[in-house]
Amino acid sequence: MGRLPRVLVLATGGTIAGKADPRSAIGYDAGSTTGQQLVAAVPGVDRLAQLQVEQIANIPSQDMNHKVWFRLMERINQAFARHEADAVVITHGTDTMEETAFFLDTVLHHDQPVVMTGAMRPGSAISADGPANIYEAVKVAAHPQAKGRGVLVVLNDTIHAAHWVSKADSTVLQTFVSRQTGPVGIVDPAAVRFYGPPRPRLFLSLPDGATLPAVDVVYAHADMDGRQIDDAIRAGVKGIVIAGMGDGNVSAQAMQALDRAVRAGIVVVRSSRVGDGFVNRDVEVDDEAHHFVASYDLNPQKARLLLQLLLAGGVQDVQAVQRAFAFGY
Known part of the structure; x- marks a missing residue:
């Protein structure tokens, strides 16, 4: 032996x-x-x-x-x-x-x-x-x-x-x-x-001395306004992940607040509070027009982590962030 x-x-x-x-x-x-x-x-x-x-x-x-x-x-x-x-x-x-x-x-x-x-x-x-x-x-x-x-x-x-x-x-x-x-x-x-071979993996490296920037998860719900999003903007967060309804939806008031977040330089990722399914780009929400990122298969807590790691590594361009979220798809 x-x-x-x-x-x-x-x-x-x-x-x-x-x-x-x-x-x-x-x-x-x-x-x-x-x-x-x-x-x-x-x-x-x-x-x-x-x-x-x-x-x-x-x-x-x-x-x-x-x-x-x-x-x-x-x-x-x-x-x-x-x-x-x-x-x-x-x-x-x-x-x-x-x-x-x-x-x-x-x-x-x-x-x-x-x-x-x-x-x-x-x-x-x-x-x-x-x-x-x-x-x-x-x-x-x-x-x-x-x-x-x-x-x-x-x-x-x-x-x-x-x-x-x-x-x-x-x-x-x-x-x-x-x-x-x-x-x-x-x-x-x-x-x-x-059951099968190893899957492809996305590797990200943290620079020496890096910290994870502040990224908030905001939970969407019926009768939602923009207060939580505006609070996050005032707090100086670098990213916001929406735990959206359905395939990442929010109310009209919350959508306006998310647009304010983007104008403030905050990266916005749409995820879902639903346990199953994907949040795809440009379905009910025009992500291209709003400059949002779709989370695909990542739930809000994992989407938050991936965004933190990307921002910590200096990746802030929305298209580059979207490519990371779409890795493997």
């Missing part, structure tokens, strides 16, 4: 690191257990890989932020550059897992596997799902066919690609879905199975 692959486990907190709290029958406090404790509670995982565990943060994922993203990016780049690890597994809360996965998928330029996992139940709960998810995440990370697939999200026996995955249910174990495409594979204690 050959050498076991080396997997670096980076812990960030979340429900998977949570402990029960008596405030309710299902109450818990996220980020209460260390990564070392999490891995130690997974029977047989040491037979899959040589594991090294490091604590990057220990926070609930609603507190996830760009500083932790940057630390993850830097540590992963360092680990692969120094040949410290063959793959990385990240434990993370589920609420913002899709955003962290999308960020890392866009800024990491490696073929080595990076796999994210978490849990919908804390470790103290009946039938906690964390140990099985960690086991399967390590199994996927150690698999030869995981290379070149970008950042993967593994929970509940299912493998998702970062670009498409999103959280779809607030409580159930099968919360993650990839609505446009379906999952890219499945995993169980016996096997890892991918």
Whole structure:
């Protein structure tokens, strides 16, 4: 038998690191257990890989932020550059897992596997799902066919690609879905199975010392006026993502406010509050005339991140931004 692959486990907190709290029958406090404790509670995982565990943060994922993203990016780049690890597994809360996965998928330029996992139940709960998810995440990370697939999200026996995955249910174990495409594979204690070849990926590089500029998401609704958009303009944001109705629509008053945002030099991206479907250009809205960007398959939270990364890299031209959003389509 050959050498076991080396997997670096980076812990960030979340429900998977949570402990029960008596405030309710299902109450818990996220980020209460260390990564070392999490891995130690997974029977047989040491037979899959040589594991090294490091604590990057220990926070609930609603507190996830760009500083932790940057630390993850830097540590992963360092680990692969120094040949410290063959793959990385990240434990993370589920609420913002899709955003962290999308960020890392866009800024990491490696073929080595990076796999994210978490849990919908804390470790103290009946039938906690964390140990099985960690086991399967390590199994996927150690698999030869995981290379070149970008950042993967593994929970509940299912493998998702970062670009498409999103959280779809607030409580159930099968919360993650990839609505446009379906999952890219499945995993169980016996096997890892991918459904197809790796997909093309958009790579963006952050300049040294770069920060993520302010980009607001504004949620569209019936009887909407332009106040939230005008507030964002006054706040000096660099971008606005609309979580629009249907295929990215807003009211006439909100549309006028978005035009004011464009005239103020703010990049406007139309996304949708609907879970499925694409926001295409020039359908109900004349994007060309308004100088808007259509998000295509990206939900508002991922559209926000892509716009932040583009702006951080100096890409402000609306046509160039649109080409990035249309990558692969």
